[in-house]
Amino acid sequence: xxxxxxxxxxxxxxxxxxxxxxxxxxxxxxxxxxxxxxxxxxxxxxxxxxxxxxxxxxxxxxxxxxxxxxxxxxxxxxxxxxxxxxxxxxxxxxxxxxxxxxxxxxxxxxxxxxxxxxxxxxxxxxxxxxxxxxxxxxxxxxxxxxxxxxxxxxxxxxxxxxxxxxxxxxxxxxxxxxxxxxxxxxxxxxxxxxxxxxxxxxxxxxxxxxxxxxxxxxxxxxxxxxxxxxxxxxxxxxxxxxxxxxxxxxxxxxxxxxxxxxxxxxxxxxxxxxxxxxxxxxxxxxxxxxxxxxxxxxxxxxxxxxxxxxxxxxxxxxxxxxxxxxxxxxxxxxxxxxxxxxxxxxxxxxxxxxxxxxxxxxxxxxxxxxxxxxxxxxxxxxxxxxxxxxxxxxxxxxxxxx
Numbered sequence: 001x002x003x004x005x006x007x008x009x010x011x012x013x014x015x016x017x018x019x020x021x022x023x024x025x026x027x028x029x030x031x032x033x034x035x036x037x038x039x040x041x042x043x044x045x046x047x048x049x050x051x052x053x054x055x056x057x058x059x060x061x062x063x064x065x066x067x068x069x070x071x072x073x074x075x076x077x078x079x080x081x082x083x084x085x086x087x088x089x090x091x092x093x094x095x096x097x098x099x100x101x102x103x104x105x106x107x108x109x110x111x112x113x114x115x116x117x118x119x120x121x122x123x124x125x126x127x128x129x130x131x132x133x134x135x136x137x138x139x140x141x142x143x144x145x146x147x148x149x150x151x152x153x154x155x156x157x158x159x160x161x162x163x164x165x166x167x168x169x170x171x172x173x174x175x176x177x178x179x180x181x182x183x184x185x186x187x188x189x190x191x192x193x194x195x196x197x198x199x200x201x202x203x204x205x206x207x208x209x210x211x212x213x214x215x216x217x218x219x220x221x222x223x224x225x226x227x228x229x230x231x232x233x234x235x236x237x238x239x240x241x242x243x244x245x246x247x248x249x250x251x252x253x254x255x256x257x258x259x260x261x262x263x264x265x266x267x268x269x270x271x272x273x274x275x276x277x278x279x280x281x282x283x284x285x286x287x288x289x290x291x292x293x294x295x296x297x298x299x300x301x302x303x304x305x306x307x308x309x310x311x312x313x314x315x316x317x318x319x320x321x322x323x324x325x326x327x328x329x330x331x332x333x334x335x336x337x338x339x340x341x342x343x344x345x346x347x348x349x350x351x352x353x354x355x356x357x358x359x360x361x362x363x364x365x366x367x368x369x370x371x372x373x374x375x376x377x378x379x380x381x382x383x384x385x386x387x388x389x390x391x392x393x394x395x396x397x398x399x400x401x402x
Contacts, residue, residue: 044109073099074308075141077134077172078148079126080104080111082297083188083304087114088145090305091123096312097122103137104148105129138180143316145217145308146172146293147188151295163190166393169195173202181208184311184357188304192216192249192326193383194390197346200328200393211331212357217313218254218326218348220296220303221245224282227356229274233265239267244350244364245279245324247379249385254280255375260364276375313354321353327361334361341365342380346387 074091078084090102092115100115100122101106112126127133138144144224149165152158169189176183189195196216197391203209222245223238230238242262246254256279258267267275278285286296307323314321326348328334338361339345341398368376 004144015261055084072314073101073141073143074090074122074283075101075103075137075144077103077144077146078189080107081147081149082151083147083301084292085111086298086301086305087145087188089118089299089391091308092118092122092124093120093144094305094312096316100124101141102126103128103134103345120122120150132209134175135179138176138183141146141180141183141310143184143186143308144180145186145188145304147300147304148172149189162194162389163393163398165189165191166195166198166390167299167397170198170202170397173199174206177203177206177208181206182210182213183223184213184315186217186304186308186311187215188217188249188300191386192218193253193346193386194393196326196328197387197390198394200346201391205394210357211328211333211335212359214328215358216249216326216346216348217307218245218249218324219305219307220282220300221249221254221279222258222324223299223303223306224322225258225279228278228282229258229261229265229267230274232271234268246347246349246364247376248348248383250325250386251280251382252375253386254377255379256280256371257364257368257372259369259372260367272371311353311357314359315357317355317356319354322350322362323353324350325358327351327358329361332361334363338363338365344380344383344387349384 001359036303061137064284069154074097076084076088076091080102084102084104088100088102091097092298098121102112102115102124104111105128108126108128110126116124125137127137146169148168150168151159169187173185176185187195187199193216196214200209200211203214222243225243226238226241227243229243230236230241235241244257244260245254246257247253256276258265258272258275283296286299287294305318307325310321310323326346327335329339329345329347329349332351335349337346338349341363342365350362350364351358352362354360365376
C-alpha cells in the first residue's frame with residue numbers, strides 16, 4: 001500500500017527538504033519554496049510508516065513543526081445503513097484519509113458514487129458481498145469501523161436481534177482476521193458489551209488477537225454527557241468539557257463520572273438522578289422523538305467519527321489523546337489492575353491512544369464518589385452477563401448447537 005506523508009521541516013536555514021522513502025532507498029533533495037514536504041513510501045502499513053518516519057525525523061533533527069501522516073485505507077463495514085451512511089460522509093471529509101472503502105450487503109456502490117462527488121482528498125470505493133467484496137474491502141486496511149447490523153423489527157425478540165447482529169459481527173471479524181489481521185477494529189454494532197467479546201474470541205481462535213487494536217466505541221455516551229451537562233451548567237460549547245464515562249454501552253452499565261469532569265462542574269442535587277438517567281437511556285429519547293421510526297443514528301455516526309479521528313491522530317503520532325472505550329483490559333497496559341478491581345475482562349475506561357492503538361488504560365476508580373460506586377456496582381453486574389453472552393455466542397453460536 002502506498003501512503004503519503006507531509007513533514008514541515010527546515011534543514012539548512014531557509015532550505016526545505018524533500019525526501020523519498022522506500023524500504024531500500026532514501027534520497028534527499030532541497031527546495032526553497034514549499035510549506036509542506038511530500039514523503040512517499042511503500043512500507044507495509046501506515047502504522048509502520050508512522051513509526052519509521054518518527055525515527056527519521058529524530059535522526060534529521062527536524063525543526064519547524066510536527067509531521068502529519070495521511071493514513072491509507074479506512075473501511076466502513078455496514079456503510080449503507082442508518083449509521084453507516086452519515087459516518088461515511090463524515091469520514092470522507094477528513095483530511096487524514098486517502099482511501100475510504102465502503103462495504104455492505106446492499107447499495108454500497110451507490111453510496112460510494114454519491115460520496116465520490118465531494119471535493120475532499122479521500123478516494124472512495126464501494127463493495128458488495130459478491131466476488132469476495134468483503135475481502136477486497138478489508139485487505140490492507142489500517143482501520144475498520146463496524147456499524148453493521150439490523151434494527152429490531154416487529155415480532156422480533158431481543159434474542160432474535162442479538163443472534164442476527166452477533167452473527168453479522170462474528171462473520172465480519174472472521175474475514176478481517178484472515179485478510180487484515182493488523183487492522184485497528186472499531187466496533188459500533190450493538191450490543192457493544194457483547195459484540196466486542198465476540199470479536200476478541202474470534203481473533204483469539206484465529207491466533208491474531210491484539211487487545212490494543214480492538215475497541216468498542218462508547219463515545220456516544222461521552223458526547224451525551226458533555227452535551228447534557230453543558231445544558232445544565234450553561235456552557236455554550238460542550239466540547240470544552242471532558243467527562244469520563246466508564247463501564248459499558250447500554251442502560252445501567254453506563255457510568256458517567258461527573259465528579260471527575262474537567263473543568264469542575266456543579267450539578268444541582270435535584271437534577272443529578274435525571275441527568276444520569278438521560279445519559280444512560282438517551283437513545284430512548286431519540287426513538288420517542290422519531291415516533292419509533294428511527295434511532296440515534298446521526299449522533300452515533302458523529303460519535304463514531306469522533307473516535308475514529310482520534311485513533312487516526314494518535315496513530316499519526318499526536319500526543320495526549322485520551323478517550324473512553326470498551327477494551328479487553330488484560331491486554332492493554334494499565335488494564336490488569338482495573339480487571340482485578342472490577343472482576344471483568346472487558347470494561348470501558350479512559351484510554352491513552354497512541355501509535356500502538358490503546359497505549360494505556362487509565363484507572364479512574366480510586367477517585368469515584370459514593371453515588372458513582374453504586375452505579376459502578378450495578379454496571380459490573382450487568383456487564384458480567386453481557387460479556388458471558390458474547391463469549392458463549394462466539395464459541396457456540398445457536399446455529400451450531402445440537
